[in-house]
Amino acid sequence: MNYWYVYIMTNKPNGVIYIGVTDNIAERVKEHKLKVYPKSFTAKYNCDKLVYFEEFENGAEAEKRERQFKKWKRDWKIELIKEMNPNWTDISINWNMNYNKLRK
Template sequence: MKLWYIYIMTNKPQGVIYIGVTDNLHERVKEHKLKIHPNSFTAKYNCDKLVYFEEWNDDFEATQREKQFKKWKRDWKIKLIEDMNPSWMDISKNWNFNFNKIRE
């Protein structure tokens, strides 16, 4: 069964918030860190820290949840992050990324 992820990236605690959805969280976070798309929002604002994610079994439900998050007030998003990750730690910090290979 394929899993889907809604995730939140930031540049620093209480900083810029980016919300996305993907079916490969590990690779997507790596793309943000490497700024594969240099003109993207996350590259422009240096959003390279994963601070929150949710796992979903259904792509439609994941996409709906992402849209819901994007409509939320900033304070609600911050509360969501801080309930799971009060220090805004980069959850992906200890992941073993292979920066020599990018998914195509």
């Protein structure tokens, strides 16, 4: 089964927040960290730390949740992150990602 993810990236605790959706979270986080798209929002604001994610079995559900998050007030998003990750630690730090290869 292929899972979908809604995730939040940031540049630092209580910093810029980026919300995205993907069906391959490891590759997507790697793209953010390597700034594969240098003109993107996450590259511009150095959002390279994964601080929150939710997993879904269905892409439509994940996209619906992403839209919901994007409508939330900033304070609500911060509280959501703090509930799961009070120190805003980069969750992907121990994922053993291969930074030499990117999916094309």
